[in-house]
Amino acid sequence: MAKRKKATDLRVFGATLQGFAQACINLNIVAGAKAENLLGDIEITGWYPFEKLREIERVVMQAYENSAPILERVGMEMMLGWYNFGPGKQIIKRGVDFLHFQTGSQGYASVVNGPEELVGSFNLEFLDEESGRARINSTTPFNKDLERGVIIGGMSSPGDLDFIDVKNDENPQVFQIEFA
């Protein structure tokens, strides 16, 4: 887990930034010299201005007329990397564990720091394992399509769930989750 330090501006953890960039490369959203530039100077244990992540996000949004499904897939791909090559397997054993991990915004808080009003939260507000329903409220600066992909990817990585659906059509900040 990343060590937190006080920052006056919004910062993102290197591993997250690298995971985002690597997902874009894996999905062939960027290639060649552009891809090398994306990964070039990212240290996974470093902290980077959040703007750097925004830059990559802009690359995707400019390249695709309909970027929502692409960003969702990037989020899923990021979490696949987090689970298979990062600390994911140690942290979650079941799909629903990924939801528990968001309790009190603890998962999110380990990868973004800065002034509270800018950092926001990514918090599990409701979970009923029996009925397979949950709700996450997000006030983070991340793109909401990307976050939807993060939830789907995080929950499906262990492979124990047969069904996952995440919707935020009515309110982009509120993710209604169904799973079984």
Added chain:
Amino acid sequence: MSLEQLLESGNVPGKANLSDEDLARLVRKYRGLQKKHERDQAFWSATNENLRIAYERLDEQERELARTYGIIQEDLAVASRIQQALLPQPSDKMAAELDVAVYHKQLTEVGGDYYDFFNTCAGNYAVGVFDISGHGVSAALVMTYLKAKFMTILEKHDSPKVIVEWINNNAYEFLKTVKKYATVNFVVVDSKAIRYVSGGGFGLLVSGAGSTVFEKRDSFLGLRRRAFHEYELAFRKGDVLALYTDGIPEAQNEQGEDYTVRRLNELIIENARRPVREILDRCLEDYTGFRSKDSDDVSLLILRKKA
């Protein structure tokens, strides 16, 4: 048999073989696959749309590139005609005293080799052969710059050393700025002798049974601010003077061997009694048979004193 085993086997089970729990899981799996399919479809649809837009942009860029290439080609064709027009014909006086044969071929539309015939203020004539570093438009522009400089200084001086030194001193800063330099072979011909300066150029004088290869101790134009050396050789009726750039001697065959200065000079000496056009043709025949491809501009001038 569990649901997983049934799904793995690919056999369609009879309804009686599935428990309610199995059926419920089957429905969940089906809905999960449906969701996955929806997400995949949205992703591939966005990707395909992106591909279509990318192809359209590529198509547009190709058309733009073709338009731009066409404009550049037209410009280069004009530049080539201008450069050809700047290459001189011998004056009547010079033609009366010398037989001249010239081969000048540029690797690209406009090139870095440059030769010129001049009249000096003392009533003599001069021949200059230059190889400007690089090829293309930049080299051609340097050529026009040098030509203008020569025209200016030749109105005042007749000595190759004075002329070339003046050119070098005046062009030094400019050539340094544009990161160019040029070899120089500058020969002033009077009634009895030739006087020359050679900085990186190649020259050969065949006189009777003897021959003299040009001294080439001096620097290129634009490399250093140094004094140049002037040499004088007798130039009698029937003598043959050959001036050339490195295009022929440095040409390589399929095995990577150089044509060499020696081979060219021996060929010129061997054929020195022939008319200048024939000497030139023999040299070119030998060169084209040897070299694997044209890799540099080529300039070869053969001059014979006839009066």
